Amino acid sequence: MGLKLYYNTFSQPSRAVYLFLKLNNIPFEKKIVNLMAGEHKKDEYKKINPLSLVPVIDDNGFIVRESVGILRYLVREKNLPDHWYPKDSLAQARVDEYLEWQHVGLRIHLAMFVRVKKLFPMMTGKPPASNLLERSLKETVNSCNTFEKIYLSSDKKFLFGNELSIADLMAAMELEQPQMAGYDPREGRPKLASYLENVRAATNPHYDEVCEVIYSFLESKS
Amino acid sequence: MGLKLYYNTFSQPSRAVYLFLKLNNIPFEKKIVNLMAGEHKKDEYKKINPLSLVPVIDDNGFIVRESVGILRYLVREKNLPDHWYPKDSLAQARVDEYLEWQHVGLRIHLAMFVRVKKLFPMMTGKPPASNLLERSLKETVNSCNTFEKIYLSSDKKFLFGNELSIADLMAAMELEQPQMAGYDPREGRPKLASYLENVRAATNPHYDEVCEVIYSFLESKS
Numbered sequence: 001m002g003l004k005l006y007y008n009t010f011s012q013p014s015r016a017v018y019l020f021l022k023l024n025n026i027p028f029e030k031k032i033v034n035l036m037a038g039e040h041k042k043d044e045y046k047k048i049n050p051l052s053l054v055p056v057i058d059d060n061g062f063i064v065r066e067s068v069g070i071l072r073y074l075v076r077e078k079n080l081p082d083h084w085y086p087k088d089s090l091a092q093a094r095v096d097e098y099l100e101w102q103h104v105g106l107r108i109h110l111a112m113f114v115r116v117k118k119l120f121p122m123m124t125g126k127p128p129a130s131n132l133l134e135r136s137l138k139e140t141v142n143s144c145n146t147f148e149k150i151y152l153s154s155d156k157k158f159l160f161g162n163e164l165s166i167a168d169l170m171a172a173m174e175l176e177q178p179q180m181a182g183y184d185p186r187e188g189r190p191k192l193a194s195y196l197e198n199v200r201a202a203t204n205p206h207y208d209e210v211c212e213v214i215y216s217f218l219e220s221k222s
Numbered sequence: 223m224g225l226k227l228y229y230n231t232f233s234q235p236s237r238a239v240y241l242f243l244k245l246n247n248i249p250f251e252k253k254i255v256n257l258m259a260g261e262h263k264k265d266e267y268k269k270i271n272p273l274s275l276v277p278v279i280d281d282n283g284f285i286v287r288e289s290v291g292i293l294r295y296l297v298r299e300k301n302l303p304d305h306w307y308p309k310d311s312l313a314q315a316r317v318d319e320y321l322e323w324q325h326v327g328l329r330i331h332l333a334m335f336v337r338v339k340k341l342f343p344m345m346t347g348k349p350p351a352s353n354l355l356e357r358s359l360k361e362t363v364n365s366c367n368t369f370e371k372i373y374l375s376s377d378k379k380f381l382f383g384n385e386l387s388i389a390d391l392m393a394a395m396e397l398e399q400p401q402m403a404g405y406d407p408r409e410g411r412p413k414l415a416s417y418l419e420n421v422r423a424a425t426n427p428h429y430d431e432v433c434e435v436i437y438s439f440l441e442s443k444s
C-alpha cells in the first residue's frame with residue numbers, strides 16, 4: 001500500500017507537501033492530478049476528495065485532505081523531528097498562528113492574483129478586467145508587505161527560529177506563486193528575499209525541483 | 223492575571239472562542255474591542271495583535287492569536303474533554319480537515335457577503351455595486367451548499383459525531399453571520415437547519431447570548 005500523494009506542482013499547497021515528503025525521505029507514489037484537464041472535477045477524483053482540491057494523501061488507505069492538516073498528520077504519524085511542528089504547547093501556538101492566518105491573510109490574495117492575471121485569460125482568451133486586476137495586485141502587495149513586516153521581524157533564519165517548520169514550507173511555496181503572473185514578492189523586500197533564499201538553500205535540490213513549473217513560466221515569459 | 227479575551231461578538235471567530243470559554247466554565251476578563259470605532263487599528267491594540275484582528279487571548283501573559291489556534295491551545299492547556307479536539311491522530315486529522323478548509327471554503331465568502339451587502343453601505347452611505355453583490359451572494363450560496371453536502375452527509379448530531387468539537391463552534395458561528403445581511407443559510411437546507419439547531423440546543427443559553435448581536439440586526443430589519 002504505502003503512501004500516495006495526489007497533487008499538482010502548479011498548486012502551492014501541493015508543492016509544500018511534496019517538498020516535506022522529499023525532505024523527510026518518506027517514499028510516496030506520485031499521483032499527478034491534471035488540473036488543466038479538469039481531472040480534479042471528475043467522479044473518480046471526487047471519490048478521493050469530494051471538494052475537488054489537491055493535495056490529498058492516501059496513507060495505507062487512510063485519506064487526509066487539506067495541506068496544513070496533512071503536514072500536521074505526517075509529523076505525528078511518522079515521528080519526525082520536533083522542529084517541523086513543536087510538541088511544546090506555547091511554541092505550537094506560535095506556529096498555528098501563522099498557519100491559520102495564512103489562508104485568508106496571504107494565500108487567497110496571491111492565488112487570486114495569478115488566476116485573474118494569468119489563468120482566466122489563458123482559459124478564456126480575454127484580458128483581465130482592469131479594476132479586478134488592480135484590486136487583486138493591491139491585495140497581493142499588501143499581504144506580502146504584512147508577511148514581511150509581521151512574520152520576518154526577528155533575525156532568525158526561518159519563521160520560528162533557525163530550523164525549518166511546516167510553516168516555512170507553506171509560506172515559501174505560496175510566495176513563489178505570483179511570479180507566474182509576473183510579480184515577484186522579493187522585489188523591494190530584502191528581508192523577504194533573504195528569507196526565501198534561506199528556505200531554498202536549506203531544502204535544495206527539492207525546492208528547485210518542485211518549483212520547476214514556476215521557473216518554466218518565467219522562461220516562457222521572455 | 224488570569225485569562226483575558228479581546229473580542230467583539232460581531233466577529234464570527236470571536237463568538238466561537240467566547241462560546242467555548244463559557245461552555246467550559248473558564249473564567250475570563252472581557253475586553254471588548256470596538257471595531258466600529260476602529261479600536262483594533264489603534265497602537266494600543268496593535269501591541270496585542272499587530273494584525274489588528276480579533277479574537278486574541280492573553281493567558282497569564284501569553285498571547286495567542288487566530289481563533290483556530292486559540293481553541294487548540296485552550297484544549298491542550300486547560301485539559302479539556304477529548305471530544306472538543308481528539309488526541310487520536312486519525313480523528314484529529316478529520317477535525318483539522320474541516321478547520322483548515324473553512325477559512326477559504328466558507329468563512330471568506332460569508333464574511334465578504336456581509337461586508338458588501340451591509341457594512342460597506344453602512345459606512346459609506348452608498349448602495350453596493352450590483353455585480354459585486356451578485357457574485358458575493360453566489361459564493362455564499364455555493365459555500366453553504368458545499369458545507370451541507372460534504373460535511374453534513376452523516377446522520378450524526380454534529381460534524382464529527384454525537385459530541386461537540388471546536389469545529390462545530392467555528393461552523394455554527396460562521397453560518398449565523400449572513401443573517402445580518404438578510405441571508406439565512408437554513409432556508410432550503412433542512413439538514414443544515416437541524417444541525418444548527420443541534421448546536422444551539424447543546425450550547426444554550428450561551429449560544430443565544432453570543433448571537434444577540436445578530437438577533438438584534440434581524441429585529442432592526444423589520
